[in-house]
Each structure stands twice: as C-alpha cells, then as structure tokens.
Amino acid sequence: MRKPDDTLVTRSRIAELAGVNRPAVTNWAGRYPDFPQAVDSMATGTGRADLFLAEDVGAWLRKRRIPAPALREGELPGTTYGDRFLAALGREHGPTPLTVVRRLLEARDDLQRADHLDVLLALVYIFGTRAGADDRRYRDHVTQSWGRLRYALVDDGVWSPGRLDERGGFPDTDRFDSVLRHSATALAEAEWDPESAAEALDRLVELRMDVDARGGEIITPPALRHLMAGLLPTFGPAFDPYCRTGELLDACVSAGREVAADTRTEAGPAGLGAHGICGDENSAHLVRMRLRVRGVEPELDGWRARPAPDRPPHAMGRYTRVATNPPFNLRAGERGWDPDAFRYGTPPAANGNFAWLQLALAALAEEGRAAVLMPDIAAQSTNAAEQAIRSRMVHDGAVEALIALPAQLFGRATGVRATLWLLRPPTGRGDEVLFVDAESLGSMTNRARRELSAGDVGTLIDTCSRWRGAREAGEPFHGRRGFSVSVPVAEIALRDHVLTPALYVPQEESAVLGGSGRAEVERLIAELAVREEAARAADERAARVLGEWQGKR
Numbered sequence: 001m002r003k004p005d006d007t008l009v010t011r012s013r014i015a016e017l018a019g020v021n022r023p024a025v026t027n028w029a030g031r032y033p034d035f036p037q038a039v040d041s042m043a044t045g046t047g048r049a050d051l052f053l054a055e056d057v058g059a060w061l062r063k064r065r066i067p068a069p070a071l072r073e074g075e076l077p078g079t080t081y082g083d084r085f086l087a088a089l090g091r092e093h094g095p096t097p098l099t100v101v102r103r104l105l106e107a108r109d110d111l112q113r114a115d116h117l118d119v120l121l122a123l124v125y126i127f128g129t130r131a132g133a134d135d136r137r138y139r140d141h142v143t144q145s146w147g148r149l150r151y152a153l154v155d156d157g158v159w160s161p162g163r164l165d166e167r168g169g170f171p172d173t174d175r176f177d178s179v180l181r182h183s184a185t186a187l188a189e190a191e192w193d194p195e196s197a198a199e200a201l202d203r204l205v206e207l208r209m210d211v212d213a214r215g216g217e218i219i220t221p222p223a224l225r226h227l228m229a230g231l232l233p234t235f236g237p238a239f240d241p242y243c244r245t246g247e248l249l250d251a252c253v254s255a256g257r258e259v260a261a262d263t264r265t266e267a268g269p270a271g272l273g274a275h276g277i278c279g280d281e282n283s284a285h286l287v288r289m290r291l292r293v294r295g296v297e298p299e300l301d302g303w304r305a306r307p308a309p310d311r312p313p314h315a316m317g318r319y320t321r322v323a324t325n326p327p328f329n330l331r332a333g334e335r336g337w338d339p340d341a342f343r344y345g346t347p348p349a350a351n352g353n354f355a356w357l358q359l360a361l362a363a364l365a366e367e368g369r370a371a372v373l374m375p376d377i378a379a380q381s382t383n384a385a386e387q388a389i390r391s392r393m394v395h396d397g398a399v400e401a402l403i404a405l406p407a408q409l410f411g412r413a414t415g416v417r418a419t420l421w422l423l424r425p426p427t428g429r430g431d432e433v434l435f436v437d438a439e440s441l442g443s444m445t446n447r448a449r450r451e452l453s454a455g456d457v458g459t460l461i462d463t464c465s466r467w468r469g470a471r472e473a474g475e476p477f478h479g480r481r482g483f484s485v486s487v488p489v490a491e492i493a494l495r496d497h498v499l500t501p502a503l504y505v506p507q508e509e510s511a512v513l514g515g516s517g518r519a520e521v522e523r524l525i526a527e528l529a530v531r532e533e534a535a536r537a538a539d540e541r542a543a544r545v546l547g548e549w550q551g552k553r
Contacts (some may be wrong), residue, residue, distance in 0.1 A: 014052065034454060034455065035455075063082070078206070098200070111176065117211070122153055218244070218414060228371040231369070245287060246286060253274060274291055274299065287300060320367055324372055329416075331351065340362070347389065379499035391497040402500075409450055433487055435485055463479075463483075
C-alpha cells in the first residue's frame with residue numbers, strides 16, 4: 001500500500017482539494033519556478049496527466065494564504081491553501097496544525113483571550129519539545145493543571161519565577177484546568193512532530209501579540225522572514241540584535257534545516273546557533289519557545305524595556321547570518337551603543353537607523369551576510385551625519401543590495417514603507433550595488449495587508465543569487481527593466497549616495513511619460529527627504545522643550 005507521504009495528485013485534484021479552479025493551478029505551475037515538479041504521469045481520456053506528490057504540493061500551498069474574501073466558513077484569517085488542501089485530502093497523520101489551532105481557539109470557554117493563548121502556547125511548547133513516546137508520562141502529568149504546567153515552564157527556564165505570581169496567581173484554576181485538559185487531549189490526538197508544533201506556535205504567537213496589552217512589537221510577516229533568511233548563508237550562527245518574538249532567528253534555523261535535508265547533510269548545533277537581544281522578559285519567553293521547539297537552545301541577552309545592544313563584545317565579528325527588523329526612526333541618543341560598532345561614524349542622536357545598520361555590519365564574520373529592514377528614508381536621508389555614513393558604507397563595499405518592498409506588508413501595524421538592505425563585510429573598495437524595485441509585487445489579502453507570494457520570494461532570491469554569481473564569475477549582470485539593475489558606485493556618488501531603488505531601476509517603457517519619469521522620481525525623493533528632515537527637527541525641538549519644562553517642575 002502506498003504510504004501517505006507518497007500520495008500522488010493531478011492538477012485537477014489539486015484544484016479540487018485547494019478549492020480553486022483548474023486554470024489557477026496551471027497558472028501557479030507556469031508562473032512560479034518553485035512549484036513542485038511532476039514525478040509521474042497517468043493515462044486519461046484525453047492523453048496523459050502529470051502527477052505530483054501531495055506532500056510537496058501541500059508544503060508549497062502552505063506558503064500561500066487564502067485572501068480574506070475567499071475564506072470559507074470556519075477558516076480563520078491566515079489560513080493557507082495548504083491547510084485547506086491537506087484537510088480535504090484527509091491525510092492519515094491527521095488535520096493540519098492550523099486546523100487544530102482553529103479548533104482549540106474555539107474552546108476557550110470564558111477565559112480571557114490573552115490567558116487562553118498563554119495556555120495554548122505553553123501546551124504547544126510542551127508537546128513540541130516532548131514529542132517522543134517516552135515523554136508521554138511527563139506530558140500527562142504537567143498538563144493536568146495550569147499550576148503544574150506553569151511550574152514546568154519555569155523548570156525549563158522558559159518562564160522566569162516571577163510569572164508564577166502574575167495576575168494574582170491565576171485564582172480561577174478550575175476554568176484554566178478545564179480548558180487545559182480539553183486542549184491537551186486534542187494535541188495528544190494530533191500526534192504532532194516538532195515541525196508541526198513550530199507552525200502552530202508561530203500562529204499562536206502572532207495572535208498573542210495582537211492582543212498583548214503592550215502593543216509594542218510588530219512581528220515580521222512570514223513571507224518577509226523567508227525572504228530575509230533565503231538571502232543569507234544557510235549555515236553558521238545567526239544573530240538578531242532586536243529579535244522581537246524570535247521570528248527571524250526561527251526563519252534562519254528553518255532555512256538551514258531545509259537545506260540540510262535537501263543536501264542530505266546534518267545541521268548540527270554549531271550550524272544552527274542563534275543569538276538574540278530581547279526587549280523584555282516576555283519577548284524572551286516567546287523566543288525560547290520558538291527555538292527550543294526547533295531543537296535549538298538560543299543565546300539571549302537583554303530583558304530591558306527598550307532593546308539596546310550596549311557593548312556586546314561577544315557579538316562582534318562572530319556571525320555568518322544577521323537578520324533584523326529593528327524599530328524604525330527611533331531615537332538613538334539614550335541607548336548605550338557600543339562605539340566600536342560605529343566604524344563609519346556616530347549616527348545622529350535623534351535617529352538610530354544607521355546605528356542598527358552599523359551594528360549588523362560589526363557583527364558579521366568574514367564570510368557573513370546581513371539582511372536589515374529599514375524605513376525608506378534611510379536610503380535617501382539628507383541628514384549630514386547619515387549621508388556621510390551612507391557614503392562611507394558604499395565606498396567601503398559594505399552595501400551589497402537594496403530591495404524596495406511593497407507597501408502595506410505590515411497591515412495596519414505601520415504605514416511606514418520599508419527597504420531591505422543586504423550588507424557584507426567591507427571589501428575596502430565598493431564597485432557596484434544591486435537595486436531591486438519590488439514595490440509592485442505581492443497581492444492584497446484584505447483591505448489593509450499585502451503579502452508576498454512564494455513565487456515573489458523566489459524571484460527576489462533568484463535575482464540576488466544571479467547578481468552574486470555574475471560578480472563571482474566576472475560577468476556583467478543583466479537586470480530586468482522595471483525591476484532590477486546593477487549600478488556602479490561612481491554613478492551612485494553622482495546622486496549624493498541616495499540609495500532609493502526607484503532612482504536607478506530603468507522604468508518600463510509604458511511608465512515613462514515624455515522622458516520625464518526619472519526626473520519626477522528624483523524631485524519626489526528630494527522633496528520627501530526635505531520634509532523628513534523638517535519633521536525630525538520639529539521632533540528634536542519638541543523633545544528639548546519638554547525636557548526643559550520637566551526640569552522646571
């Protein structure tokens with residue numbers, strides 16, 4: 001009998017199970033180079049039909065969220081076509097992780113949503129890190145009461161002892177225990193492996209942050225995580241100086257594991273090491289949960305109200321992978337930055353963008369790469385200190401590429417547009433920088449959020465890979481009009497080292513109006529930079545006046 005993982009499906013069957021029309025599957029297969037390859041074919045009344053491994057198709061479809069208008073009754077926002085496909089297929093290993101999560105979320109009785117999510121996060125962590133048959137007695141013991149489970153998290157070092165006394169010690173234990181035992185039974189029936197637990201944990205963390213009273217952290221969207229991890233080396237220790245909930249460290253670990261599986265090599269602890277600086281204790285809890293489910297013990301520093309990598313000498317020159325999504329345009333003057341990291345100059349106190357960029361560079365090992373998410377203004381700021389730092393980075397060969405990302409990737413969390421900076425250890429002499437204008441990629445999943453597809457992510461990774469390959473071979477890089485171009489540093493210098501991709505990427509012919517398109521872009525960039533500087537000056541004046549007023553009280 002064929003094993004479940006060997007189940008084969010045709011394009012028509014894929015369409016039926018995913019709930020789309022047949023042409024949509026044909027479009028996926030033709031448009032996205034990473035769509036699974038056919039492994040066989042079968043005779044039909046009209047010829048032969050390609051056959052695909054259902055496991056591969058399900059994995060690929062899990063990267064594609066279902067747009068909100070296309071969600072069926074009972075499907076939560078964030079459900080993917082892969083969830084629907086595998087659920088409809090009726091796999092022998094049971095429902096998909098997100099299907100189980102949806103069922104657990106429906107059974108919270110009268111618990112507060114935050115409390116309920118804390119219970120589910122703890123449960124998924126236990127089932128993800130104690131998945132073996134030998135662990136069953138331990139799981140059964142600690143999941144009998146919320147008190148036992150909380151103490152288990154403290155014993156594991158995931159929670160600090162202070163969590164045991166939060167919210168008055170959780171007086172209504174009966175309500176917690178009832179939900180806990182019901183959810184533990186559902187998870188035991190699901191028989192998850194660590195990968196499934198990691199997927200469920202990711203969704204629960206996202207939901208938990210949505211209702212968190214702090215409301216401070218913005219989680220990096222899944223597609224953006226995959227992009228950033230995919231642009232970095234696949235092995236070696238990873239570092240995130242502002243690791244939020246650990247999603248980027250998790251993406252780096254996952255990417256390394258996937259490559260190891262594809263190449264039949266073993267990704268040991270040294271190849272998957274993860275170091276992060278956390279904003280506070282609650283963030284550290286989530287980071288530990290994420291990475292321990294992956295089998296990685298993270299090295300965490302921080303636990304302060306506002307993350308500040310103050311003098312971390314152990315971080316310098318150590319990492320082959322640095323991925324971070326730091327706070328945009330946040331004041332840097334009050335932070336205890338390590339001055340040794342500022343190789344290219346001290347950033348202005350009013351804005352820490354170039355502090356984060358330089359910290360990422362300082363942390364790189366000789367063969368390392370960094371992917372740093374920045375607000376658009378960092379590429380075009382007219383602040384004298386930032387212009388000087390940007391110029392020195394470019395001429396020293398530290399800037400590899402910039403990718404202008406689509407708007408609304410973060411939904412309602414922030415309206416600030418972002419650019420992805422790819423950095424490398426300085427070569428001493430910059431020659432070219434790759435610019436990619438990806439603002440037209442992605443599709444709207446609801447009125448507020450745009451998402452990059454797996455195909456979009458693959459296209460961006462392939463573009464950067466081809467550019468790097470051409471450089472190594474000493475060959476010219478042939479970009480794509482309206483999308484990508486490699487620009488000599490001498491040309492960048494003529495534009496005052498402005499690094500906005502739209503300024504350099506050749507426009508599509510249909511987008512050029514009377515040859516004035518580039519001039520209009522330059523005018524708008526200059527105008528935006530002036531307005532940004534005016535806003536920054538106003539912020540500084542307001543802060544100064546407020547400080548003087550508080551000093552007189």
